[in-house]
Structures are given as structure tokens and as C-alpha cells.
Amino acid sequence: MSALLQFKERYEIANVSGGPLAHPKTLSWKNSQDCCSWDGIECDENTGHVIVLDLGSSLLYGSIDNNSTIFQLAHLEKLNLGDNHFNYSQIPSRVGDLSRLTHLNLSASFFSGQVPSEIFKLTRLVYLNLCCNLDPHHDRLLLEMKAPGLRRLSQNLTSLEELLLGLVYMSSQVPNTLANLSSLRRLNIDGCDLHGVFPSAIFYLPKLRYLSVGGNEDLTGRLPNFNSSSPLEELQLFTTSFSGELPTSIGSIPASFANLSNLEYLDVGMNPFAAQSTSSLSWGEVPFWVWNGSFNSMQYLNLSHNSLTGLDRYYPINPLYMYTMDLSHNMLKGPPPEAPPSIVSYIVSNNKLTGALPPWICNLSSAITLDLSSNNLTDVLPDCLGNISESLMILNLKGNNFHGNIPEVSRRETQLMMIDLSDNKLQGNLPRSLANCKKLEFINVANNFIMDTFPSWLGSLPDLHVLILRSNKFHGVLERPKSSLSFPKLRILDLSINAFAGKLLVEFFQSLSAMKSDTGNFTYMHGDLYPSAWLMYTYYGDYDFSMTVIYKGLKQYYPKVLDVFTVIDLSNNSFEGEIPGAIGDLQGLHGLSLSNNFLTGHIPSSLGNLTVLESLDLSRNKLSGRIPQKLTKLTFLSSLNVSYNNLTGFVPRGAQFDTFTNNSFEGNLGLCGEFIPKKCRHLGYALGQPPTQYEEDLGLPIELDWKIVLMGYGSGLVIGVVIGNAFFSWKHVWIEENNRRRRWPSRRQPRRGRIS
Numbered sequence: 001m002s003a004l005l006q007f008k009e010r011y012e013i014a015n016v017s018g019g020p021l022a023h024p025k026t027l028s029w030k031n032s033q034d035c036c037s038w039d040g041i042e043c044d045e046n047t048g049h050v051i052v053l054d055l056g057s058s059l060l061y062g063s064i065d066n067n068s069t070i071f072q073l074a075h076l077e078k079l080n081l082g083d084n085h086f087n088y089s090q091i092p093s094r095v096g097d098l099s100r101l102t103h104l105n106l107s108a109s110f111f112s113g114q115v116p117s118e119i120f121k122l123t124r125l126v127y128l129n130l131c132c133n134l135d136p137h138h139d140r141l142l143l144e145m146k147a148p149g150l151r152r153l154s155q156n157l158t159s160l161e162e163l164l165l166g167l168v169y170m171s172s173q174v175p176n177t178l179a180n181l182s183s184l185r186r187l188n189i190d191g192c193d194l195h196g197v198f199p200s201a202i203f204y205l206p207k208l209r210y211l212s213v214g215g216n217e218d219l220t221g222r223l224p225n226f227n228s229s230s231p232l233e234e235l236q237l238f239t240t241s242f243s244g245e246l247p248t249s250i251g252s253i254p255a256s257f258a259n260l261s262n263l264e265y266l267d268v269g270m271n272p273f274a275a276q277s278t279s280s281l282s283w284g285e286v287p288f289w290v291w292n293g294s295f296n297s298m299q300y301l302n303l304s305h306n307s308l309t310g311l312d313r314y315y316p317i318n319p320l321y322m323y324t325m326d327l328s329h330n331m332l333k334g335p336p337p338e339a340p341p342s343i344v345s346y347i348v349s350n351n352k353l354t355g356a357l358p359p360w361i362c363n364l365s366s367a368i369t370l371d372l373s374s375n376n377l378t379d380v381l382p383d384c385l386g387n388i389s390e391s392l393m394i395l396n397l398k399g400n401n402f403h404g405n406i407p408e409v410s411r412r413e414t415q416l417m418m419i420d421l422s423d424n425k426l427q428g429n430l431p432r433s434l435a436n437c438k439k440l441e442f443i444n445v446a447n448n449f450i451m452d453t454f455p456s457w458l459g460s461l462p463d464l465h466v467l468i469l470r471s472n473k474f475h476g477v478l479e480r481p482k483s484s485l486s487f488p489k490l491r492i493l494d495l496s497i498n499a500f501a502g503k504l505l506v507e508f509f510q511s512l513s514a515m516k517s518d519t520g521n522f523t524y525m526h527g528d529l530y531p532s533a534w535l536m537y538t539y540y541g542d543y544d545f546s547m548t549v550i551y552k553g554l555k556q557y558y559p560k561v562l563d564v565f566t567v568i569d570l571s572n573n574s575f576e577g578e579i580p581g582a583i584g585d586l587q588g589l590h591g592l593s594l595s596n597n598f599l600t601g602h603i604p605s606s607l608g609n610l611t612v613l614e615s616l617d618l619s620r621n622k623l624s625g626r627i628p629q630k631l632t633k634l635t636f637l638s639s640l641n642v643s644y645n646n647l648t649g650f651v652p653r654g655a656q657f658d659t660f661t662n663n664s665f666e667g668n669l670g671l672c673g674e675f676i677p678k679k680c681r682h683l684g685y686a687l688g689q690p691p692t693q694y695e696e697d698l699g700l701p702i703e704l705d706w707k708i709v710l711m712g713y714g715s716g717l718v719i720g721v722v723i724g725n726a727f728f729s730w731k732h733v734w735i736e737e738n739n740r741r742r743r744w745p746s747r748r749q750p751r752r753g754r755i756s
Contacts, residue, residue: 001035003069004050010068014061016085022057042078049075056105060084066094078103082129088112088142096121103127107164108134112142115149115168120156128157131166131188141191144169151175159183166190166212174198174219184208190236191215198242200224203232212236214267226259234265238302252306267302298322304347305329327351328371336361336372345369349396357382371396373420380404381426386433390414398422398444406445408433418442422468430455439463446470446494454478454500459486459511468494470569477502486511496571496593503577504570504599515566515586567591571617574598579618584609593617595641603642605630615639619667622646627671632657643667650680 008026025039035050036043042052050073064070064086070079071094079098082105091111095104096118104122107129115130133142145153145168154177157163163181166188173196174189185207191214198213198221213219214236221242226232299322308330324345327337332351339346341363349371356379357372364370370392377400385395386409398420405428406421416437426448434440435457443458446468453476458464460483467490478500481487491514566588575597583592584606591614592607599621607616608630616634619641626649627642637656644667651657651665651673662676672680 001031003072004029004035004038004041004053005031006069010064011060011062013059014085015059016061017057017059017083022059022083025055025058026060044075047075049073051075051100052078054078054080055084056080057083061087063087063089064092065089066092068092068094071095071097074098075100077101080105081109082107084109086110088135090114091116091119091143093118095119098122099124101125105129106133108132110135110142113144115143115145117149117152120149120152123156124159125157126159126161126183128160128162129164130168131164134167141167141169143167146170147172148175151177154178154181157181161207162186164188165192168192170194174202174213176201178202179205182206186210188212189216194219197221207231209233213240214238216240228259228261230260231262232260233262234300235263236265236267238267252308263298265300266298267300300324302326303330307331309333336377339364342366347371349373349375351375353377355379361385362387365391367392368415369394372400373397374399376401378402381407383407386410386431393417393439396420398424400424402426404428406431406450409437412436414439416440420444421448422446424448426450428452432457434458435460437461441489442466444468445472448472450474454495456481456486459483461487463489465489465514466492468492469498470494471497474498474500476500478505478508480505480507481511484511485513487514489514491515491566491588494567494569495573496569498573500570501574501576504575504580506580506582509580509582509586512586515568515588517588565590569593570597571595572597576600578602579604579607579623581606583607587611589613591615594621595619597621599623602626603628603631603647607631608633610634612636617641618645619643620645624648626650627652640664647671651676 008029011026013024013027028039029035030038035041036048040052040054040058041050042054043049044051053070053073053076060081061084064081071092074097076098077100079095079101080103086109088110090113091106093116095101095116099122101122102124104119104125104127108131111130111133119128130143134140135142145165147170150165150170150172153163154160154175158181160181161183162185164186167190170189170192172194174194176199178184178187179199179201182205184205186209187202188210190212194213194216195218198219200221202208202211203224203226209231210233212234215238217239219240219242221240223237223242301322301324304326305328308327309332321340321342323343324347325337325339325343326345326347328347328349328351330351332348332353334353335355335358336348336353338358338360343364344366345368346364347369350373353372353375355377357377359382361370362382362384368391371394373396377397379402381397381402381404384407386407390410390412393415394417396418399422401424402421403425406426408431409416410433414437417439418441419434420442422444423446426445427450429452430445430450434443434455438461440461441463442465444466447470449472450469451473454474455467455469456479458467459481464487467487474495475498487493488511490512493512566586567590568583568586569591571593572595575594576599578601579594579599581604583589584604587610589610590612592610593615595617596619599618600623602625603618603623605628607613608628611634613634614636616631616637616639620643623642623645624647627647629652631637632652632654635655638659640656640660641664643663643665647665647668648670649672651671653674658675660675665671665673665676672678674680
């Protein structure tokens, strides 16, 4: 009890766990109760020793080291610390002292550094999970196992039944000794930077049911002939270099797969498989046996990112009884392949499908994900889409040729989280029933012909993060919000290329509370981020919400929405009046574009408060006055455009402003500066500094013509004499050099790692 209570006191309870069942187990630990009754604790009935410590998904935050009292529990047999946040600690070497361990789970808990060799002494282990220790902000692997770590592990831990090492950086070959683990049932070595030839003997392990080696781009190998006695149920080879001839194959899929009658999960996406001979069907044709109901146990089928064709040759006779079907990124033609009513995730995007949505779409009452994006589908959207929205969470029909009105969604409670209808020819209004979808997080209807006013009624949605209305026929004014809590979590707002007009109201920007912080909480369920990947893959697929925005002056495609990406784009409308200073309170903004409007007045100096701003576009308005000196404090600003306004005075110097070219400032006849064609005539201009703060704030022209300037630099005063338009001082140069060194400290290169 004492050891456990001391362990508890070292950790905060924080929102750091991703699993749906996460809860703070240690809160139930009270010294007034027998510790064997505490949540997450099991004791031996005879001795009273603690033998199980299960703190998985317990919201723990803090560091761990060899001094942890957890290592006093010498009789532990099962230890689970997975799905917490141990603040990038190294796995303590004293874990090797727990010699009775049979189960060890340290997955997804922000452990970092080298896996200690002491783990290889735990010869009783039957379950070892070090998966998914990943830094999501820098996209790098945290744990590494240098050679010959994997070989030593497989030589010592011969009783292993489950070995889960996904996203542990190894940069080594797969040792043949893994094939000696005769008890192995599950093996996951995804994304470990493995290379060389995968030992074919591993496929024949007598008890192996789950094998995943995906995300190792340089790992080569060949698939064997499977027979009906194989226990294999799940096979993942995505993003590898498996290749070669596949015996007795049809198209790219070996016919011997049909013998795997217990197969539940099949993923052969993104592989350059070749057919055995030219006598088989055309390369890449979907084999007929996929559709004839051979797999009674099939739950997940992924044939994505190949060159599969052939759906126009035949129609399914007996659709599979599966939950997830992913045929995306192929060359499939004809109508969408029929899915069983039990389908949960249906993804056939990025093909060449044609025609209208078939009537059976209306029968998908269990569907959670429906993605037919980037095809050539036509006609109007059926009204039944609104009926299936009660179960639907993800609806993606972007990039087709649908026209007509958007159907109303169910007026009852819905699960809809994401709707993307962009890049079609849809008309009419946005359906007001979207306001009933209280779980909506992502709405994108860009590039259509929708004619409506601003949907302020969407402001009541408590979890809406992304609203993209770009390039439609929206019009009218941005109304004053009915509540100060309007759009409480909105982080991406794109209203560009419409006909909005009127003034930008202070109250509108004041209501965008999520943009006032530079840290976001925009999270979705992705199968590859959780140890329980099976559940997530089955029901959602490995699905990311993508979008296109105009950012830094270019059209940028983002394959996934980052959790801290914050943008406002109101460009190419008819807004007028002044820029509200309240925008300066949105300190989470990374991008702001107000270009191509009729805005007047000064650039508010409060924009200098946007400390993480990377892109600012105020071009082609009627702005006047000076460029605020305070904008030079925006050290992340890499794209600036204030061209074609009525700005006057000097262009500020320093920090990022020294990197901008004339293109950022052209079309302002009253501007002068060192890096634009019109040079400044006065000393204050030449130094890039206004003589007084008063004149900067008011935007007044500088009339004073200095001849002698007295300036204070740090520890002393330097008197400089103006010669022509230049002012030189050895002290000035010395201080600038020292400041530059302070601003740019040397940084050690991060450890190499890769995630496929």
C-alpha cells in the first residue's frame, strides 16, 4: 500500500489518454481501504502480494525513473502503464527487476530513448507491447531498439505469444530467429524502419493469427501459398516493398487467399504485386472470388492504392458480410460496387465511378463512414442520405458532378461528425437541419453554386472546428452573434470568393474563443494511433479529414487537419470599414487573409499580438497609414502581402521583415524602405524606426530632418553623424551581431525517425 500511494503522489491527473474507456483509476486509492480492492489492482489470494497493476488509460501525467516505488512490487506478474503520458521519460532499466512479469504494456505513453536491454531478461513474458510511443507534434518516433535488439529479444523471450513493437525505431533487418517463437499469435512491427528480406518462415508459425509489417518501405519479400489449415486471420503489408510473382494468382490478388476461410482482416493496399503470367486476367483486375462470398468471417477488406479494374465486367452476386471495405485509389469504373446492408465503413474514393448513386445506398442503415469522393458520379443527391445520417459519422462526396439541392438531414439526433460536399455543382441553400447535428466538427461545401446568407445558425454547434464555404454565391453581412458562445470551437473559417458585404463586426471575432489560444484540442479517432487498432479500423477505417485552403498565397492541400492549425480567410468578398482590433485577441491564428475587399482605415497594431501568425494577407484593399512597427515581433511570419493599398511611411526593419521582397509592398505609392525601389529620404526611415511612437500610432508623415542623432545602445551612448542618407556606427554593428547570435542558438539535429 505504501509503495502504491507513493507512486500515486508523483502524477497529475490530466486529459492525456486517448481511449474511450480512459478514467483516473488512482483516484480510488485510499489508505483506509485494502489496496487489493483498489481499481487496477489484483492480489494473490493466498499471499496477498500485488500481482497485477493495470493503470492503462488512467490519465497519468509525469515522469518515471528507477526510483519509482513501483519496482518494490517484486511479485508483479502483469504491469500495464499504456495510454498515459510519462513526459518523454526513458523506460527505467529496473523494469528488469520484475522477474515474474508475464505481461508488460508500455504502449502509447510517451516513453522515449533506447529500449533498455534489461527487458530481455524477462524470460517469462508472454505479452510485450511497446507500440505507438509517438511525438504527435513533431511526427517522430520516440522509442528505439538498436541492433541487435530485436534478435536478442527473440532469442531470450521464447515464450512470447504477443509481440507488439509498432513505431519503435529499429533501422535493422528482421532476424530469422523470430520464426523460432512457436507460441507467437500476434506480431506487429509496423513503421519500424525495417529493411532487407522478410523471413518467409514467419508466415508458417503454427499459431500466428495476426501479422502486421506495414509502413516499412524498404522491407521486401514474397507471399507464400497459403493453405486452408493456416491460422492467419489478419495480415497487413501496406506500404512495403513486397513484390514478385504470386503463384496461382488472379490479377494481383493470389487465389490461394480464398483458402483462408477464417480471414477477418485483409490489407494489401499500396503494393506493386505482379501477376504470375500473361495468361491470367488483365493485370490488376479485381478477382471474381472477392465477391462470391468465400469469406464468411471477413470483416475488413482493403485493396486500396493499387491499379485494380474490372468492376464494370460483372456485378457482385453475393456481397460479403463485412464491416469495412476500402477500394479507394484504384481504376474502378461503372457504378459503385454494392455493399451489404451491414457495412459500417464504405470507402471507394479516387476511382472512375460513373452514374448516379444507386438505390441500395438508402439501405445502409449501419453505415458510419460513406466515402465516394473524387469520382465522376452525377445526378442529384437522393433524399435518403438524410435518413441514414442517424448512424452516419463521416459523409464524403467531394469531387464529383452532383447537382441540385443538398438534402435535409434527419431531424432526430444524429451522429454526423464530418460532411464534405465540396467540388460539385450543388445549388440552393445550406439545409437548416444541419443545426440538429450537434456532433458536427467539419463542414466543407467549397466550390459549388450554393446561394445563401452566412449560416450564423451553425454557431450553436458545440464542436464545430472547420467551416469552409469558399467559392460559392453566399451573400449578405456577417450578423452580430446571438450569443458570446457562438462558434466556440471554430479553428478554420474560410468564407473566401463569395459576395459577403458590410462591416466586420467586433462581436463576431470576440465570439471565436477557440482561436484565442495557440493550443488546440482538435482530435479524431484514427486507427493507427491506438493500441486497440482493431476496433478503430473496423468501424472507422484509417480515416483523416482532408481539406484545401489558400495559405501563404498558394492553394494548399492538407491530407489531415492538424490539431493546432487555425486560419481565417475572408478574401475576395465586399467587406468594408475598418479591420477590428479584436482580431489581435485571436492569438492562436496561423493564417489571416482579408485581401481583395474594400477595407479602409489603418492596419491595427494589435495584429502584432498574433505571436504564432505565419501568413498575413491584407492586399488589394483601401488601407491607409503606416505599417505598425509592432508587426516585426511576429517571428513566425513567413508570408506577408500588403500590396495595392494606400499605405505610407517607412517599411519596418528587423526580424522577418528583412526577408520580404518588394512584392509584399508594391502598389503603395507612399511607402519607402531599404528593400523596395523607393528609398527613404530621412534618417528615421533609413534606420527602419519612427522618430516617435506618437507618429506611428497616428500614421502621421515625419517632417523632422535629422542631421545629428543621439541613440542609446545598451551600456553607453553613441553619437553618430549622418553622411548623406546613411548612418554608421561600430557599436551598432557590434550589437546587431550579438543580437543575431542570441536569436539563433545552435540546435542539435533531432534523432532520425520515420512514420509511413
